[in-house]
Amino acid sequence: xxxxxxxxxxxxxxxxxxxxxxxxxxxxxxxxxxxxxxxxxxxxxxxxxxxxxxxxxxxxxxxxxxxxxxxxxxxxxxxxxxxxxxxxxxxxxxxxxxxxxxxxxxxxxxxxxxxxxxxxxxxxxxxxxxxxxxxxxxxxxxxxxxxxxxxxxxxxxxxxxxxxxxxxxxxxxxxxxxxxxxxxxxxxxxxxxxxxxxxxxxxxxxxxxxxxxxxxxxxxxxxxxxxxxxxxx
Numbered sequence: 001x002x003x004x005x006x007x008x009x010x011x012x013x014x015x016x017x018x019x020x021x022x023x024x025x026x027x028x029x030x031x032x033x034x035x036x037x038x039x040x041x042x043x044x045x046x047x048x049x050x051x052x053x054x055x056x057x058x059x060x061x062x063x064x065x066x067x068x069x070x071x072x073x074x075x076x077x078x079x080x081x082x083x084x085x086x087x088x089x090x091x092x093x094x095x096x097x098x099x100x101x102x103x104x105x106x107x108x109x110x111x112x113x114x115x116x117x118x119x120x121x122x123x124x125x126x127x128x129x130x131x132x133x134x135x136x137x138x139x140x141x142x143x144x145x146x147x148x149x150x151x152x153x154x155x156x157x158x159x160x161x162x163x164x165x166x167x168x169x170x171x172x173x174x175x176x177x178x179x180x181x182x183x184x185x186x187x188x189x190x191x192x193x194x195x196x197x198x199x200x201x202x203x204x205x206x207x208x209x210x211x212x213x214x215x216x217x218x219x220x221x222x223x224x225x226x227x228x229x230x231x232x233x
Contacts, residue, residue, distance in 0.1 A: 006039070007047070015044070019053035052107065062096050062104050072110050126152060133177040153180035161187070171196065173216070175209060186216070195219035 007015075011034055018026050027044040030036065047053075064072070068091055075083060084098035096104070125138040137152040154170055160182045164170065170185040171193070196204035202215045 006043075011036075012051075015047060016051070016053060019048060023048065062100055064104065067091075068093075069108070069110075072105060076105070076110050128178060135178050135180050151180075153177075153182075153185050156180050157182045157185055157187075167191075169193070171216075173212065188220075189223065192219055192223040195223050 011030070014033065015026060015030060018029065021029075023045050024041065026048075027039070027041045030044060031039060068087070071090065072083075072087065075086065078086065080098055080102050084101050087101060088094060088096075121138055123138055123141060126135055128135050135152040136149045137155055138149055139155060140148045153172075154164070157170060158164060164187065167190055168187055169190050171188050172179075173184055173186055176184070194200050196202060196215065196219050202219065204212060204215050204219070207215055
């Protein structure tokens with residue numbers, strides 16, 4: 001159902017005229033003005049979003065002239081931090097933060113920052129996750145899709161052995177998770193991970209390299225034994 005279906009033209013014009021007010025005040029004033037008890041606060045929020053009246057409650061709308069909008073579209077491929085710094089320097093704008101500039105671009109359909117990041121790198125590009133140490137590789141050029149980037153170790157393993165079955169995952173056999181070679185990763189049942197790490201595990205990830213094979217073999221035996229007895233895994 002359209003967000004504007006329950007409103008008359010007069011009501012829509014009234015809301016648009018008051019769009020710069022906090023949403024709560026718009027709702028209270030609207031219900032009093034038109035005696036509408038069926039319109040909730042969230043209905044007003046949804047209407048404003050649907051119509052593109054996206055000013056932040058309690059704040060003046062951020063305005064851009066034609067030259068500024070053209071510049072933003074021409075430089076949309078820049079990362080957001082650099083885009084904000086360059087924009088403020090070029091147009092002497094000190095009235096908006098990087099977050100406000102990104103929101104304003106999103107509202108106007110100007111895709112900046114990470115949305116363009118997926119387009120900016122060619123197929124085969126790689127980057128390392130700073131938290132896990134694993135390598136991502138770009139395998140698609142479809143703009144804006146998170147599926148463009150996949151774990152390199154999984155991608156290489158599936159190219160060699162086929163798709164990973166449901167209920168299974170890959171476990172790194174060494175301390176180097178950036179090593180994406182298929183021989184450095186072992187296919188294990190997902191339920192076996194708790195026997196390697198965690199409260200019931202054997203601290204596999206932090207174990208010395210010479211102990212890892214023994215811990216892996218022990219975890220496999222315990223997991224299979226529990227499965228055979230019908231216990232929880």
